[in-house]
Amino acid sequence: MPLLELLLSAIVDALAYSSMIYMAALGLVIIFGLMDVxxxxxxxxxxxxAYIFVTVFYATNNFLLSILVTAxxxxxxxxxTERLIIRPVYxxxxxxxxxxxxxMTLLFTLIQLVWPTGLWFPETESFIVSGYVEIASVRVRVYKFFLMVVGFTLFALMSITLSKTMFGVKLRAGTESRELARVFGVNIDRLFSLGFMLGSLLAFLGGALVAPLTHATVELPVHFSLLAFAIPVVGGMKSYTGAFYASLLVGFVDRFVAYFAxxxxxxxxxxxxxxxxxxxPEGLFGR
Structure with a gap:
């Protein structure tokens, strides 16, 4: 493959990859930033x-329903998890x-017991973002562009939520100071439950969205969790904006190195x- 085509393919892969990492890492940043967990x-x-999404898709042959069930x-x-496991050890x-x-150990064991051979995602006609487009002689899966749209849309929605909504104000207040949030009447227990739910939901959705691009095996969550944990380190442990830009940086570095070495x-x-x-040490966007 000529160098220009290889570079174009690597850029598209990096943008799609960054979107998946961002979704998983954002959930981690929300949980740590809000709850110090x-x-x-x-x-x-x-x-x-990833496994639940593919399993539901096999059963229903419906992409959107599978996403909804996974979420x-x-x-x-x-x-x-927050109520039964995390709350007693705040x-x-x-x-x-x-x-x-x-x-983590329990869930990895469960995955190996229920899906010992892994799962391939079946790209059928009901998969609404199937097919390829050709850009400068490079065939690119439409699904990768879908992932880019999801990633940038999520960043925009998160920015609007943090700056324009009451939940965003409470989330930022809880992240900055729990005591101050309590003074202003924020129900911290409820906020923590919602924050952990949102963070976990984003992790599940990140796995669901990566499934159509790869074979779901036990190595999949290990690789992506390492990348997801890298994002708060690079972007800042409590920086929502930093999570986005760090995902782009790590995603591009990871994919370009994967292409060439x-x-x-x-x-x-x-x-x-x-x-x-x-x-x-505080991260590129940390304070």
Whole structure:
């Protein structure tokens, strides 16, 4: 493949990839930024979302319904996790790491038991964003453009939500200072439940949207969880805007290295994280 075509293909892949990473990482940033909980099971939520989505699609042959069911299950799992597992250990960082690590292990084991051979996504006629377009002699899947639209739309919606809605004001207030939020009458327990539900829902949806591009195996959530955890480190642990730009940076680095030197992908991803930690420990957009 000529260099120009290879570059174009890598750019399209990087934009689509960044959108998927952003969705998973945004959920992580919401949970950590609001609740100071580093949810190690977030990657398992991502993988579980992929498997549930493909399973529902096999059963219904309906893309939108599969997305909806996955989102609802993600919200329910998030609510149950916050109420039953996270709430008893608020303010206990070590206990939070232990219980979320235990949940991660449990979910990975569940995935291997229920789907031991993995799942391929069946691209049928009912898949509403199937097919290819040709750009400068490069065939690109329409679905990748769909992912770009989803990613940029999510960023726009998040920006509007944070600046224009009461929930956004409460979310920012809770992120900045729980005590101040309580003074202004914010129900912190309810806000935490909603925040964890939203973060978990985004992880499940991220897994659902990546499923049509790859074979759902147990390695899928491991790889994407590493990337998702890299985003808060690079962009800033409590920066919603930073999550977007860090996703673009990590997505482009990951995909370009994968195209030209795939054996170095993981090492370069780690190098980017370490470099940011050394040069700006609070993240590029952190304070």
């Amino acid at each position: 580093f949810n190690l099971s977030h990657g398992a939520f991502f993988g579980l979302g 609802l299950i993600g919200a329910a799992v998030g609510l149950a 303010g206990q960082p070590l206990a939070q790491l232990l219980v979320t690590m235990g949940l 795939p054996w170095l992908t993981f090492a370069v991803d780690l190098f980017v994280m370490i470099a940011v930690l050394l040069l700006k």
